Amino acid sequence: MxxxxxxxxxxxxxxxxxxxxxxxxxxxxxxxxxxxxGPNGAGKSTAVAQLSGQLAPTAGHILFEGRDITxxxxxxxxxxxxxxxxxxxxxxxxxxxxxxVALSVQAHQGHSFRFWKxxxxxxxxxxxxxxxxxxxxxxxxxxxxxAELSHGEQRQLEIAMALxxxxxxxxxxxxxxxxxxEESTQMVTFLKNLKGSxxxxxxxxxxxxxxxxxxxxxxxxxxxxxxxxxPEEIRANAEVRDAYLGADDMVA
Amino acid sequence: MSLDIRSWGxxxxxxxxxxxxxALVPVYSWMSGNTFIITLVTRALVYAIAAMSLxxxxxxxxxxxxxxxxxxxxxxxxxxIMAFHGNTNGLLQFPLAFFVAGLFxxxxxxxxxxxxxVYFIMITLAFAQMVYFAGVGLEAYGADDGMTLxxxxxxxxxxxxxxxxxxLFCLAxxxxxxxxxxxxxxxxxxMVLRGAKSNETRMLALGFPxxxxxxxxxxxxxxxxGIAGALMANQAAFVSPAMMHxxxxxxxxxxxxxxxxxxxxxPVYGALAFIIVEHQLSVWLxxxxxxxxxxxxxxxxxxxxxxxxxxFKLMGGRKDGRDG
Ligand SMILES: Nc1ncnc2c1ncn2[C@@H]1O[C@H](COP(=O)(O)OP(=O)(O)O)[C@@H](O)[C@H]1O
Ligand SMILES: [Mg+2]
Numbered sequence: 290m291x292x293x294x295x296x297x298x299x300x301x302x303x304x305x306x307x308x309x310x311x312x313x314x315x316x317x318x319x320x321x322x323x324x325x326x327g328p329n330g331a332g333k334s335t336a337v338a339q340l341s342g343q344l345a346p347t348a349g350h351i352l353f354e355g356r357d358i359t360x361x362x363x364x365x366x367x368x369x370x371x372x373x374x375x376x377x378x379x380x381x382x383x384x385x386x387x388x389x390v391a392l393s394v395q396a397h398q399g400h401s402f403r404f405w406k407x408x409x410x411x412x413x414x415x416x417x418x419x420x421x422x423x424x425x426x427x428x429x430x431x432x433x434x435x436a437e438l439s440h441g442e443q444r445q446l447e448i449a450m451a452l453x454x455x456x457x458x459x460x461x462x463x464x465x466x467x468x469x470x471e472e473s474t475q476m477v478t479f480l481k482n483l484k485g486s487x488x489x490x491x492x493x494x495x496x497x498x499x500x501x502x503x504x505x506x507x508x509x510x511x512x513x514x515x516x517x518x519x520p521e522e523i524r525a526n527a528e529v530r531d532a533y534l535g536a537d538d539m540v541a
Numbered sequence: 542m543s544l545d546i547r548s549w550g551x552x553x554x555x556x557x558x559x560x561x562x563x564a565l566v567p568v569y570s571w572m573s574g575n576t577f578i579i580t581l582v583t584r585a586l587v588y589a590i591a592a593m594s595l596x597x598x599x600x601x602x603x604x605x606x607x608x609x610x611x612x613x614x615x616x617x618x619x620x621x622i623m624a625f626h627g628n629t630n631g632l633l634q635f636p637l638a639f640f641v642a643g644l645f646x647x648x649x650x651x652x653x654x655x656x657x658x659v660y661f662i663m664i665t666l667a668f669a670q671m672v673y674f675a676g677v678g679l680e681a682y683g684a685d686d687g688m689t690l691x692x693x694x695x696x697x698x699x700x701x702x703x704x705x706x707x708x709l710f711c712l713a714x715x716x717x718x719x720x721x722x723x724x725x726x727x728x729x730x731x732m733v734l735r736g737a738k739s740n741e742t743r744m745l746a747l748g749f750p751x752x753x754x755x756x757x758x759x760x761x762x763x764x765x766x767g768i769a770g771a772l773m774a775n776q777a778a779f780v781s782p783a784m785m786h787x788x789x790x791x792x793x794x795x796x797x798x799x800x801x802x803x804x805x806x807x808p809v810y811g812a813l814a815f816i817i818v819e820h821q822l823s824v825w826l827x828x829x830x831x832x833x834x835x836x837x838x839x840x841x842x843x844x845x846x847x848x849x850x851x852x853f854k855l856m857g858g859r860k861d862g863r864d865g
Contacts, residue, residue, distance in 0.1 A: 341746060367748030379746070381739040392736050396748035401729040402757065408729045454748065 293352070294319045294488045295340065295371065295458050300349035302335055302512075309335040310346065311512035317458060322480070322489045324499045327509035333492045334376050336509070337462045340490065341373040342366040353458075368397065370457030374447040374464055376492070380435045386446055387431040390418035393453035418453060425449050425479065441472040448479070458488040465495050477501055500524075508532070556806045563712055567705045579708050583776050585816040586711040591769035592796040592808035593718050594762045599794070600802040601726050602758050603738030604654070607662045608669025609793050611649075612642040612763040614676055614785030616770025621780035622682060624690045631694030631701065631771075638771035639764045645672070646763020650756045669790055676782035687781020694775055701775045711772055715809065718765070723805050725761075734758050795838050 293316035302310035309332040317323045325333050338344035340351060342363035351359045358366060367373075381389050391414040395401060398413065408414060422428050425445050430438060435446060444464060451459055464480070465473045477498050480489070484502065493499050499506065500520045507517040510532050516523060523529055549557070563582070570579040591613055598604045616638035623634050653664045677685045693702040701707045725731050737744045737751045744751050774780045783789070792815065800811025818837070822830035 343742070343746070362750070363745045364748045364750045367746060373746055375743075375746075379740060379743045381736050381743060383739050384736070388732070392732055392744075393747050395729055395732065401733045401749065401754065403729040404725050404731075405728055407724075407727045408732045409727060411729075414729075450743075450747065 292316075292318055294354060295490075296352050297336075297340070298350040298352065300336075300339060300351065301347045302332070302339060302344065303347045308512050310339065310349075313349070313509075313512070313514055315507050315514060315517070317488050317490050319488055320485050321504040322484055322491055322502050324491045324493060324503035324506045325509060326493065326496075326499055326506060331509040332512040333509055334462055335512075337373060337376075337460050337490070337492060340460055341371060364396075367454065367456075370454070371460065372451040372454055372456035372458070373460040374451045374462055376462040376466060378440070378443045378447060380443055380446050380450065382434075382436040384435060385432050386422060386427055386435055386438065386442075387415065387418055389435055389446060390421055390449050390453050391415055393450040394418050397454040421449050421453055426475070441468045444468055444472070445476070448476075452483075456487060458490070459483075460490045460492075462492045463494060464491070465493060465498060473498065552804075552806075559806070559809065560716070567708055571705075576704060579704055580776075581816060581820060582813070583704075583708050583711050585812045586708070586715050587769055587772045587776055588793070588796060588816060589809040589812035590711070590715050590718050590772065591766050592793050592800070592812055593715075593722055593805075594765040594769065595793050596797045596800075596802070596808050597722060597725065597734075597765075598755075598758050598762045599797055600804075600807070601731065601738065602734045602755060604755065604759065605662050605794065606653075606665040606759075606762075607787065607790050607794065608649075608665035608667075608672075609762070609766060610787070610789035611669040611672040611785045612646060612766035613770040613773055613789065614672065614780075614782065615642045615645050616767030617774040617780040617784050618676065618679075618682070618770075619767065620694065620771035620774045621688060621690055624692060624694070624774075625682060625688060629692045629694050631696035631699070634694050635696070635768060635771050638767040640767075642767025642770065643760050643764030646766075647756065647760040650759035650763070654752060654755050654759060666787060666790070669785060669787060673782050673785050673787070676785060683781065685782055687779060687783070690774060690778045690780070693778060694771070707775060711776070714768065714772065719805055719809070726805070730754065730757070795841075799841060 296316040297313050300310050300313040301308065313336060325336065327333055335344065339346050342361060342365070346359065350357055353366070353369060353371065381392065384392070388409070391408070394414050394417050395408065419428070419431060422431050425448065427442060427445055427449060430442060435443060438446065444467070448461070448464060451461070465476050468476065473495060480491070480502055483489070491499070491502060503520055505517060506520055506523045507514050508523060508529050509515070515532060516526050516529050518526065566579060566582050570576055591609070595606065595609045598606060619638040619641045620634040623629070623637060628634070649665070649668045653661055653668065656664055682688050693700070693707070695701070696710070699706055699710055701710060726735065733744065733749050733754045737749070737755065741751055770784065773784065796811035796815050797808055798811070799814055800807030800809065819834060822834050826833060
């Protein structure tokens, strides 16, 4: 128990008759990259939504450092250190790249009932944000309105925003979705460098990326976890191969 | 507006001209003997202050309240009722208007801000109608006829019964409002408010409890509109439920949209244009002016969605549309 940072216990989520999360028990350990894979509609995003507090589970529990956070709301969880990115890019489109990251920094500096000082000229917000953008290679795009960023750049910004609050655990929902091969490789390298410094739940379709990054993998099918193990164990698992990896488009 | 003249664009030059012209209105009025213009522009200034308070939640927060005029009424009645009971000390009337309107805004905001979009528009309208009918029910204070203020406010050495002093006081409040709003929308609080307009889910995921910030903004906007209401009571020396009629709320929205959402000075242009056009049309067309004014507003909403902002951009103003 104690070795899990973020975990679910017998989690269920029903949408009417559809069971999108079916008795899911999964643990993300400190420092590990835990990949969550499965075919489209398996319930990966739904699981991320419940972990982040965006969706309330129908039944079951979510624990963070052993503490029950099932009913805790999304902003509170974020401030505790559970950060996420979205499968469908979700950034503040009318703001600059730097504004986006600076707001994420701001979210972790106590309340924002501060009405007087200009936030755009506040070095305690701008400096860490700039630093992070430079690390991600987005530095030159800092002052561009994010609506004008390329898709790949917006995906990188998603990660930057999730990282800006120095989270304990990162929930990444298909961070490479829609990226070109070059950008994907760059992202894999970046995530590899992050590895060990913080725990990650990585939802990803790109099996090369998953097997390159993950310490452990959980395979989800119809909301159910059919296997959890190291990449080698998952590769060797007959049930997984039948249910999922067997499909041509998924084989690495 | 930066004080460094070299950095000014078209927008800043216009703003500077506008302030200069507004400051010269009493001089012109005195030299020409035209006292009507000062009354007309005072009215526009009061509308501008009210519209700026609405702009905080609507322009920067994305919350289209269709009941904002209720705070004009509440502020107006707060001042008016005190005057009715013989207290015309503005140093008490204005804070009372501020706090009572703010209190109403806090309660109504707490209930309304749980809804979104059209539902928010409808529920704010419904609350405004409730307050409107409460005003109609104030038998002691003139019911639906309203009541005349026997005496306008005094604030220390300032006597609002004097036309010029009232004008300059309204202008001072307006300039203070522009400055204050400029600070607020660019502060951390303002960034949260604007971020939530842009992408609420993202702001929640970043760790901002959006509801709280919106409620604070709604309360501040209501309280500040209460000040505008107390000014309006002084301007007309009269308060009535008509101050918070839904048409009045609609007018405030039109003023904000005309001036260009997301711009600090926008509501000032919007209010001046609104009041002047309204007045001229009623002079030229007598009873039928509304038949022309209504369609004009609709056309404006359809074709110039960013109001005067679009005009400034056409004229080479800054492109960012951020603050200014
Ligand atoms: N808000 C919702 N309402 C109804 N059904 C939903 C909702 N969100 C997801 N689903 C359904 O739940 C299932 C799992 O979806 P999702 O978690 O997005 O899958 P994945 O991310 O693994 O592709 C799908 O069948 C999807 O249609
Ligand atoms: Mg998904």
